[in-house]
Amino acid sequence: MQTAKEKDKFDINKIALDIIERKLDLVSIRDYLKEQFENPMWNQLFNNNYELFKKEVDLSCDKILNQEKYQTRLISPYYEQKDPKDIQAVPPELRQKVLERDGYKCVMCGSTKYPQIDHIKPFSKGGETVFDNLQTMCRKCKLRKSMLKN
Numbered sequence: 001m002q003t004a005k006e007k008d009k010f011d012i013n014k015i016a017l018d019i020i021e022r023k024l025d026l027v028s029i030r031d032y033l034k035e036q037f038e039n040p041m042w043n044q045l046f047n048n049n050y051e052l053f054k055k056e057v058d059l060s061c062d063k064i065l066n067q068e069k070y071q072t073r074l075i076s077p078y079y080e081q082k083d084p085k086d087i088q089a090v091p092p093e094l095r096q097k098v099l100e101r102d103g104y105k106c107v108m109c110g111s112t113k114y115p116q117i118d119h120i121k122p123f124s125k126g127g128e129t130v131f132d133n134l135q136t137m138c139r140k141c142k143l144r145k146s147m148l149k150n
């Protein structure tokens with residue numbers, strides 16, 4: 001049943017995308033999901049468990065809206081474990097501003113792969129999470145920097 005499962009996952013994403021793109025409010029989301037759940041396919045798939053269905057959609061929305069969070073976790077568990085505050089302390093809007101200022105490029109090598117936010121003066125040494133102390137750095141350069149530091 002692997003193929004069926006994958007197809008359904010895809011469809012869940014479609015529902016999630018729909019919700020995000022149409023910027024539905026909570027009440028509309030509920031109505032929309034209830035309407036979707038009347039489809040026998042969903043009903044069957046989630047064993048008539050609406051809450052479960054809703055949870056899956058929520059999760060899917062979260063994944064779409066916070067791609068970076070999930071990507072970071074997938075690609076680089078190292079950072080999350082090593083110095084989670086360093087990443088998590090940067091609020092999304094600030095993060096966005098820094099990325100935009102640096103053109104989504106690593107300030108060291110110019111790579112656009114896996115851009116991450118780096119504290120110029122390290123967080124662990126009292127460097128603040130403010131616009132002027134943040135820069136965009138690719139995964140590799142950041143790793144190199146943190147290795148040099150230690």
Ligand SMILES: [Zn+2]
Nearest residue numbers: 106109138141
């Ligand atoms: Zn780099």
